[in-house]
Amino acid sequence: MAISYPVPKWDRPEPTQCELDYADLTNIDLSKFDTEEGKLELVETIRHALTDVGFWIVTGTSFTEEEIENQFAIGQAFYSLPLEARKECEIDAKNGGYLGYRAAYERTINGTDVLDNMELVNVAKYIPDYETLPRHAIFREHQKVIEDFHRRCWYDVARKLFMLFALAMELPENYFVERHDYERPSQDHLRYMMYHPRSKEDDAKCNNLWSWAHTDYGSLTLLFSQTVSGLQVKMPDGQYKDIKPLKGSIVVNVADTLSFMTKGYLKSTIHRVTRPPPDQDHIHRVGVIYGCRPNDDCPVVVAPSPLLKRLGMVTDADLNVDPSQVATAAEYVASRVKAVHGSSTYGTAPGTKFKHKNLEVLENYADVQGDGLASI
Ligand SMILES: O=C(O)CCC(=O)C(=O)O
């Protein structure tokens, strides 16, 4: 069969030579997961790491370096397509839809005339419920390899982490797994991203931020490590530190819904993307990410964790909330996407809060903390 959408090899950019201040993150080696002894050791590691930064490095997964680089190559091939082909399946942000493509250069950065330089495409799960979902032709052509990668992000990585979290929180092992079931409808996606280099002048107008300080909407984000620096995590002392690239590893962070489900015990950590250091600021920065969300119909309620109860973090009121006041995961994500992506500017006024039923989150941490877009 003739190939209509070739995927040329992707060359991993050289790491920066600049000295950056890197975050010291716990490493979770999933190759230990399959023995009883190794799993217990991981639960202990997780128990200690749960309450620190909310960002970890995951190694020892089933992905080979070649498989990971092939995903970056697919991302690169997608972004080499003409805009009209990329726009074939667009997100329906006005209605809260976040599966599909979102173009760059369509929104201004709040308070400036600078345009948003990041585009993304969120590829839905490969399950019978989504059989008729429109997908880009390039992804249809390469479905076998994308589907395999997609499913393994969940089965080989996310599922294991959800089990470790549950065990560390003294919940039944499958508590979070059942609420994030790959085979059921959810807004999980494999995301290919692209940040376009921007002029020094334009970047200066937006405090050199390519992505403002934010938390992620879902439960868990798996970010395949890449060498173009820029991603920074906010440490407990309020300082931002860079994420050090580690070939073959995955940077994992907890996102809002999992934080809600654990009453903030699992931290949805603030992070941002800055203009890369001078030896990398001309590179088109490709990203590959898997975002986990709870099942669409999953009520976002606090888990009855004995650990949280002992710590006094869970009250009877948390465990007996009025069902009419409880948001489902699908409702929450849709209303948040509408609020953020359905608007023509990227950015909100200082301290803006997003609230949906029982869930509330600050929309732009940068403004509040005075360390991001505060000056514009
Ligand atoms: O591009 C990155 O390194 C981070 C992206 C990110 O934070 C996101 O997509 O939520």
Ligand SMILES: [Fe+2]
């Ligand atoms: Fe993020």
